[in-house]
Amino acid sequence: MFRPVSRTWLALDIVGAVIGFGLTVGIPLVPGSGGLSVWIVDGGWSVTAYLVVGAIVWGAAAIARLAPALALCVAWFGALLQMAAGLPPVPFDFGVLVVLFATAAWGSRRLLWLGGASALGGGIVGGAYFGLAWSGELITDAASVMRAALTSVLLGSLFVLAMVMAWGAGLLWRVVLAGRATQVARAQAETVAAEEQERVRIARDMHDVVAHSLAVVIAQADGARYAAAAKPEMATEALGTIAQTARGALSDVRMLLTQLRHRQGDGPQPTLADLETLFAQVRHAGIEPRITVDPVPPGEPPAAIQLAVYRILQEALTNAIRHGDGAVDVHLAWLPDRVEIRVANTVAPGPAPVQLGQSGHGLIGMRERAQLVGGSLHAERRGAQFHVYGMLPIGVTS
Template structure:
């Protein structure tokens, strides 16, 4: 129980105990100051019954013993005993709960002895000549009635505690389920965002690389070869228009669920290579072996890896040197290898990326690994190579 909830509970129980004191005092003032003391002690026990159940049980015992020592009769305030015993099983700790059950038995014994033996003597009824069997019978009846009432109160409290615990477990299970569903939802959203980010990078980076290469060529050929500049501008317009369409598709996926947007397949590699060649890159494509079926996701992975590899060659490599694109097929899948010469003065390892953070190499590696394959990128002897292995899968 937190500090604020304990304070609220104490205030509520204090108000209830004050009302109990006000009602029982009407009888206590008639009996005298002794009954007033007993009522005050019982009211204090009621005020503490939920925030300090052990202390409440002790105060209730003090009140009952005080009542018996003062030789007072039964009074309405004695109802507090049942409420405190109930509280020990409903709100107390494990030791307090068993102390409450033990108090029910001990209290029943003391109540029977007090009412059957002590109080009659205090009222002036001598033991001599009293029907012993009748007195014993009365004591047994009083003991049974007190025990039944107190144990019933304790049992009801235990039942309420069990029901409350079951509801709390259900509430926690529901909270855990919601947290798990929320975590799964966030994971799915993050995966979708990563996929769309990879597609955006592949589309925009590739298209901009082609546009930049064509724009540079048009700028140099504008004076001497106007027709070449015109062709370059036409290529720039077509590439930019296609890129705009791809970006619109990706933006549509951000607003709606994925599924309707077309995705590239292996047959689109011809158009991709032709586009890069039109940008001035000498791509030498070689395909060996017989193609095996690939799933839609695996075909997308192959296409995007080739696209990013050729884009890196166009942006960072020596565009005057040929670029090799090899697809080696076997029954287990396909191996994609792209090799290009490094640009002049570029002695840095392209696999490490430029000083500013980039997404090309990590994106290719992530695509290959998500398809169940492997990826490697390395530079050596003035050239840079990426090799991806995409396993076979039944086509979708």
């Protein structure tokens, strides 16, 4: 029944209704303002009824935004009371137009069509009443009946036109409000989607950095523990690799946290030039990758492609460190319109990891990396080997 309306709008509606009442009801009663005051008083019409009906109509207009359904009912009551009191068409009937506007602009879907029906039906009823009661024609013969009927049709057409125009203006405003609400909802949805994409990107980067670095650290720590007694120099070298890897991971994590806190852009990202550093870390972890690049890049690939290649190889080699037996084959084919990535490693003997090749953040991250640049990635276990194949479109490089 009642809509949530701010106090400001409610106060403006009430003030507007009071002004409308004064202009359309009070001013015509001022002596010397015109023929309406003389006609009401000298014609024997009740000034009280005139004021009461005017107050009812503009009261309905005052609450039209707050309660459109109630306002429509009050306006109908005022119109019927006006006809029952025998009052002619007067300026305060403009308040009805305000109510019809409100039913179309802020009413429910059902009230919207009730307002349209009221505009049509009210115009017809009003035209018939005022045409027959106030045409000044005495109904004595067929000609007078015809003249009264024509007057009713003319007045009814004018009333219907005015009321339908007021209702149509409200409908147009309803469409405008709906468009604004849709734009706001779309903007909010786009903001939520962008924030979710940012969280997923940072989570993916965090996983790539931390998982790879920890895999290298764990492999070096295990190797240093076994080599400490026989070859202390190897243990020292392993500890140096651990420290270097941990510092690099800490730097990357700090950069990611800075992006998350301040949203200052992506910052520097790995490129193809950093692959040698990645391969060196893998070698220090005890894995010797056999790398083949054929054909080589014909030019400078896009930065997004370089980042995707680096991260996919980083995760694939991390899986080889964690689950492999020390051998891994890496093949890159830089074709004119795409780059193909193949990584294959022998899985260490023993029970296969549950998530290997099936799910897990690493595999999901690799697939997301490929999909972000319009490519695809497949990973599966074939017998004793685990294969990763990715295809990333790059267009013609220059």
